Amino acid sequence: MRRALCPVETLYVGQRSRAVLSCTLRGQLDPEALSAAFDAVTEAHPSLRSRVVPDGEGFALHLLAESERPRLTTRTGAAEEAHTTELNTPLPVGGPLSRAVLVSASDGDSHLFVLSVDHTVVDGHSGIALHNEIWDRYRALAEGEEQPAAAANTPAWPPPVSAFLPPADPAETAGYLERRTEAARRNPVELVGYDVTGPAAVEGRIEVCRLTLDEERTGRLRRTARAAGVSVHALVAAALLTTARRRLPGDEPRTLGCLSPVDLRSRLSPPVPALVMVPAVTTHLQTLDVTPDADPVELARTVHARLAAFVAGDGPSQEMRITPEIPRNPTLQLATVIATNMGVVPGPRLPEGLEATDVRLVPAREQYFPAAGRSPVMACVVSFEGRLAIEFPHFTACFSPEFVRAFRDEVSAALAAHTDAAEPAPAPAG
Structure with missing residues (x-):
């Protein structure tokens, strides 16, 4: 079968x-x-x-x-x-x-x-x-609840998400691909160079550096984003971009790319429930000229506006249609930073006597290609039970743990500066 x-x-x-x-x-x-x-x-x-x-x-x-x-x-x-x-x-x-x-x-x-x-x-x-x-x-x-009887027949596989895409004129899709390819050619993005070189780069393993906010700091960050007219995702993306730019030499603007996965489930007809096991996601790539001293809030407004315009149009469907072209033209998804964001999601509901003290989502893969010398920086953002976390998975033969910790700390400082400027932290009790 x-x-x-x-x-x-x-x-x-x-x-x-x-x-x-x-x-x-x-x-x-x-x-x-x-x-x-x-x-x-x-x-x-x-x-x-x-x-x-x-x-x-x-x-x-x-x-x-x-x-x-x-x-x-x-x-x-x-x-x-x-x-x-x-x-x-x-x-x-x-x-x-x-x-x-x-x-x-x-x-x-x-x-x-x-x-x-x-x-x-x-x-x-x-x-x-x-x-x-x-x-x-x-x-x-x-808790001893009666369990439903198993189905007599094996459940059917879900159809692929591509089967739910609305009809499209092939000529329009071809035009979209041409515009995307030309944009990637005209605006090549710069990548962050690996800090691990020489014999140390022969072997490595996946590690994760983590940034976590408690409920109070998460709430302040959300209110800061709302007051600035942007999403938390845009604020995080801006912090990632400015931190990455400071890893590149010079004071002039450099072209950086931000890749944001876009959930399609609620945008399909009919909508695809979360428990349907298919990859129902596409991506949005935008390039921005960034200086080391760029205003993160203005950068966040640009990221937010472009992503909102993409989602509101036919971009998500067209982007999924051109996915088969990505192996032949990887620049269609090449970015300086990859900023995923699952939004606010519930944690598991557990029986009495068992408590979840932490929940995490981390992406991993099998090949990281240290010989490439540079790559995107990945950040996975998710808020479980009102507490935001950013996971920075990395391969230690490419980026050292010290490098990623410093990157994480700069992103954390940038986000704290946003919130403190808009809403000063409460004074400690006592």
Whole structure:
């Protein structure tokens, strides 16, 4: 049983990229119930228990045999080390497109759950919904709720998002591609150079540097963005761009690119629910001339206005239609910074006696190409339960941890300067 991949999904096959969701927990947890919950979810979503196989000139999802389907793996260990291990453990080529791991401390009171899913069948929003669905199933089992009977037939694969795109004149799409290609040619973007060179660049691993805001600071940042007439995404993107510009020499304007993923689920007809396991996302690339002392708020207004105009028009649909051209012309998505933003999302709902102390979403992939000498800087922004976090995944044979920490700290200072100027921090109590 198989389902052919559309050209958009096929793009992710070569990228070997994953969404890695994790949840740090405190309290008593029943591994058998969590295993049953994961089994129920993978049963409901055949993409999660499939492999990618060649199919003519393209690829297809092929259902795994019962003995090959993914199962929850459990072990004892430390949470931080386990998270790094999972980031650096690829999904096997030709194997399941999902993996779930539970790592518990020896005292049995603290745990880390990590869910990895191939981007061929998931995006950020569906990954978060899937993670929460597993915990919804677990809560129901832990609280003794009656479980629905399993479907008699295997659930069908969801159709690709490209099947929901509105009709378009091929000539208009060709014109859009021509304009995008010409714009990329006329405005080549500059990339941040790697700080790791020589023998140290031979080996590396994926690490994540993290910026977190508590609820009070997150609320102030949101109010600051609202007062400036921009989104939080635009403020973060501006902070990323100005920080990247200061990594380039000279005082003159340099052309930088900002790539923003755009969720399509609510923009399709009919809308695609978050729990449908397909990559329902496209991207918006804009180039900006940035100086080291650029006004971040004005930069944010430009980012916000351009992205809003793109989303309001036919750009998202046309961008998805030209996705098959990206392997032949990578400059269509080449950017100085990549700023994803999942917005404000709920964390998992858990049974009494179990508490989630942290929830994370980190993108990872298998190839980082240290020999290239430079690359985009990735920042993944998400607000779980009202607390904003920016994850900076990096490969240590390209960017050193010290380099990324300094980058993170400058972004943090820029965001704090925005909020303090618009809304001074409250005085400490006492």
